[in-house]
Amino acid sequence: MSKALLASTSTLHGQEYLEYLIPELKTFFSNTEEVIFIPFARPGGISHDKYTKKASEAFNKAGITLRGIHEFDNMREAITSAKGIFTGGGNTFLLVSELYRNKLIQPLKESIQNGAAYMGTSAGTNIAGLTMQTTNDMPIVYPPSFKTLGVVPFNINPHYLDPDTNSTHKGETRETRIKEFHTINTQPVIGLREGSWILVSDNKIELKGSLSARIFKSEKLPFEIETNSDLSELN
Amino acid sequence: MSKALLASTSTLHGQEYLEYLIPELKTFFSNTEEVIFIPFARPGGISHDKYTKKASEAFNKAGITLRGIHEFDNMREAITSAKGIFTGGGNTFLLVSELYRNKLIQPLKESIQNGAAYMGTSAGTNIAGLTMQTTNDMPIVYPPSFKTLGVVPFNINPHYLDPDTNSTHKGETRETRIKEFHTINTQPVIGLREGSWILVSDNKIELKGSLSARIFKSEKLPFEIETNSDLSELN
Numbered sequence: 001m002s003k004a005l006l007a008s009t010s011t012l013h014g015q016e017y018l019e020y021l022i023p024e025l026k027t028f029f030s031n032t033e034e035v036i037f038i039p040f041a042r043p044g045g046i047s048h049d050k051y052t053k054k055a056s057e058a059f060n061k062a063g064i065t066l067r068g069i070h071e072f073d074n075m076r077e078a079i080t081s082a083k084g085i086f087t088g089g090g091n092t093f094l095l096v097s098e099l100y101r102n103k104l105i106q107p108l109k110e111s112i113q114n115g116a117a118y119m120g121t122s123a124g125t126n127i128a129g130l131t132m133q134t135t136n137d138m139p140i141v142y143p144p145s146f147k148t149l150g151v152v153p154f155n156i157n158p159h160y161l162d163p164d165t166n167s168t169h170k171g172e173t174r175e176t177r178i179k180e181f182h183t184i185n186t187q188p189v190i191g192l193r194e195g196s197w198i199l200v201s202d203n204k205i206e207l208k209g210s211l212s213a214r215i216f217k218s219e220k221l222p223f224e225i226e227t228n229s230d231l232s233e234l235n
Numbered sequence: 236m237s238k239a240l241l242a243s244t245s246t247l248h249g250q251e252y253l254e255y256l257i258p259e260l261k262t263f264f265s266n267t268e269e270v271i272f273i274p275f276a277r278p279g280g281i282s283h284d285k286y287t288k289k290a291s292e293a294f295n296k297a298g299i300t301l302r303g304i305h306e307f308d309n310m311r312e313a314i315t316s317a318k319g320i321f322t323g324g325g326n327t328f329l330l331v332s333e334l335y336r337n338k339l340i341q342p343l344k345e346s347i348q349n350g351a352a353y354m355g356t357s358a359g360t361n362i363a364g365l366t367m368q369t370t371n372d373m374p375i376v377y378p379p380s381f382k383t384l385g386v387v388p389f390n391i392n393p394h395y396l397d398p399d400t401n402s403t404h405k406g407e408t409r410e411t412r413i414k415e416f417h418t419i420n421t422q423p424v425i426g427l428r429e430g431s432w433i434l435v436s437d438n439k440i441e442l443k444g445s446l447s448a449r450i451f452k453s454e455k456l457p458f459e460i461e462t463n464s465d466l467s468e469l470n
Contacts, residue, residue, distance in 0.1 A: 013403035044411060045418035091415050093374075133374050136406060139328075139381055140368055140416040146377050159406035168248035170429055171394035176279060177373040180326050183280035184375050194405055 003028075003117045004151050004200035006128050008158045008192040010089050010121035018058035018121075020195065025062035029117055032083035035059060037066045040098035041090025041123040055088055069104075079107040082116050089122025089158075092135040096127060097143040109149050118151060122158045125192070129155040134181055134189050136174075152198065152205055153187075153235035160191030160214060175214075175222065182218045188234050189216040198231065205231040238263075238352045239386050239435035241363050243393045243427040245324050245356035253293035253356075255430065260297035264352055267318035270294060272301045275333035276325025276358040290323055304339075314342040317351050324357025324393075327370040331362060332378040344384050353386060357393045360427070364390040369416055369424050371409075387433065387440055388422075388470035395426030395449060410449075410457065417453045423469050424451040433466065440466040 005021075005028045012020050029035055039051035046054075052068035059066045066086065072078040079085065085108070087095070099105050112118045120128050126135050128151040132143075136159060163173040172180070178189050190207075191214035192198065199206045207213050212224045215234065225231075240256075240263045247255050264270055274286035281289075287303035294301045301321065307313040314320065320343070322330070334340050347353045355363050361370050363386040367378075371394060398408040407415070413424050425442075426449035427433065434441045442448050447459045450469065460466075 009405045011405050013405065042418070043407075043415075045415055094415075094419070133376075135374065138369060138371075138412045138416055139374060140419050142381050146374060159404065161404060161406065169394065169396060170244045170246050170248065171371060171396065172278075180278075180280060180329075181373055181375040183277070184329070 002112050002151050002200050003115065004112065004128060005117075005119040005197055006125040006152070006156065006192075006200070007119070007121045007197040008125065008160065009194040012195055016058070017054060021197075022058065022062050024197075025059065025064060025119075028119065029062070029064055029084045031117060033063070034065045034067060035084035035086050035119075036069050036078055036082040038069050038085065038087040038095075038099075038124070041088060041092065041095035043088070043090035046090075051088060055086065059086075075102055075104060076107045079104055079111050082111055084117045084119070085111065086119045087121075087124030087127065089124055091140055092123040092126050092132050092137045093139050093141050093143055095123045096132050096146070096148065097141045099127070100144045105149070112149065112151055125158050125198075126156055128152055130187050131155060131185075133185065134178060151200060152231070154231075155181075155185075155187050155189045156198070157189055157191045160193045175216075178216045182216065186218045188218075190214070190231065190234065191216065191222075196227070203232070205234070207231060237347050237386050237435050238350065239347065239363060240352075240354040240432055241360040241387070241391065241427075241435070242354070242356045242432040243360065243395065244429040247430055251293070252289060256432075257293065257297050259432075260294065260299060260354075263354060264297070264299055264319045266352060268298070269300045269302060270319035270321050270354075271304055271313055271317040273304050273320065273322040273330075273334075273359070276323060276327065276330035278323070278325035281325075286323060290321065294321070310337055310339060311342045314339055314346050317346055319352045319354070320346065321354045322356075322359030322362065324359055326375055327358040327361050327367050327372045328374050328376050328378055330358045331367050331381070331383065332376045334362070335379045340384070347384065347386055360393050360433075361391055363387055365422050366390060366420075368420065369413060386435060387466070389466075390416075390420075390422050390424045391433070392424055392426045395428045410451075413451045417451065421453045423453075425449070425466065425469065426451065431462070438467070440469070442466060
């Protein structure tokens with residue numbers, strides 16, 4: 001069974017990068033002291049080195065060493081032999097394009113199936129779903145496919161944002177966008193609010209954090225599920 | 236020279252569909268009493284027939300008859316012989332996919348180059364740019380390409396939204412997203428606020444409506460341009 005920690009966001013308002021997740025890291029990566037970092041999503045265009053440094057500083061606080069995947073001559077081998085993997089947020093189109101270009105999608109899938117602990121935030125969480133098609137990001141680059149890792153049997157919408165009932169803006173709400181997704185696609189979508197994460201372990205898929213999450217199913221009305229709910233039946 | 240009216244949104248807060256644009260329609264489509272409607276973006280999953288009916292009701296107020304492209308046996312011929320074309324908003328990925336699937340991208344380009352008056356709102360405006368890569372929409376379907384019509388020599392971000400300085404949400408602002416676009420792409424982007432439109436005619440490209448627009452250029456700081464500014468040099 002796969003082991004995954006899929007967080008809506010890396011950072012909560014008023015906190016440091018990954019601050020709220022540091023206690024979780026120690027438990028989640030208890031099987032390894034070295035984690036491979038995938039910096040390909042490049043938030044704000046940050047370089048791989050700088051992004052790895054930033055993520056390292058947070059992981060160090062949990063006693064874990066982080067190594068950027070770009071530092072390896074053989075990235076596929078690094079993924080295959082990794083015991084822990086963390087994919088940071090940024091632009092999902094760029095992340096998925098780079099994973100395909102470096103032929104890392106299949107090794108990543110297999111490594112996670114074989115027991116590597118996988119953690120994602122934002123774009124890194126989005127790619128743990130069946131497809132990246134419920135991302136909020138701009139299509140700044142054209143990836144060879146929208147298919148992603150399928151660590152969970154549904155799609156994820158990170159940074160889920162409830163409709164602002166006072167807004168005068170006429171752009172679509174997040175809920176409207178996900179409804180449009182369901183006019184063409186059938187898999188369920190979990191709208192994961194900032195501060196929530198999904199924990200996959202021991203044949204369970206659970207919602208964690210203090211908030212509820214919003215579930216969207218094709219041809220059904222959306223509904224809320226409470227924290228600690230089992231998401232295994234969501235497929 | 237092409238003739239185009241490219242609106243950020245179809246609908247302003249508190250108004251009817253296309254209400255604020257009806258006075259413009261009469262002038263813009265003065266060369267024809269029949270306009271071809273492209274309903275492929277299907278906002279909220281609305282059917283082609285229902286969407287065409289909704290748009291027709293607005294156009295009728297300006298004395299113009301609208302016919303849905305889906306009603307024609309030969310869509311390419313309908314586009315080629317059209318004197319006026321209107322593409323409504325909805326999901327840009329779906330719109331672009333359907334245009335490619337029906338082999339309408341090239342006929343549309345040529346028809347506009349040959350003088351057909353082209354109007355777009357939202358997704359219909361986005362596709363008048365060089366690529367659809369500055370859309371705000373979810374990638375609910377995988378199009379064969381992100382390249383679009385290039386009626387204007389830059390990209391357009393419809394429904395442009397200024398950053399909310401009071402927000403505690405950690406998802407990217409629109410400005411951040413467009414900056415990320417510029418880490419990979421070089422063409423300028425115009426952030427077109429709701430109520431603004433671009434008017435292309437007589438070798439001019441002008442900003443219309445009461446608001447200013449925000450211009451993003453690769454490796455430059457974003458800046459504002461006032462309404463009635465000439466956008467011809469923006470490339």
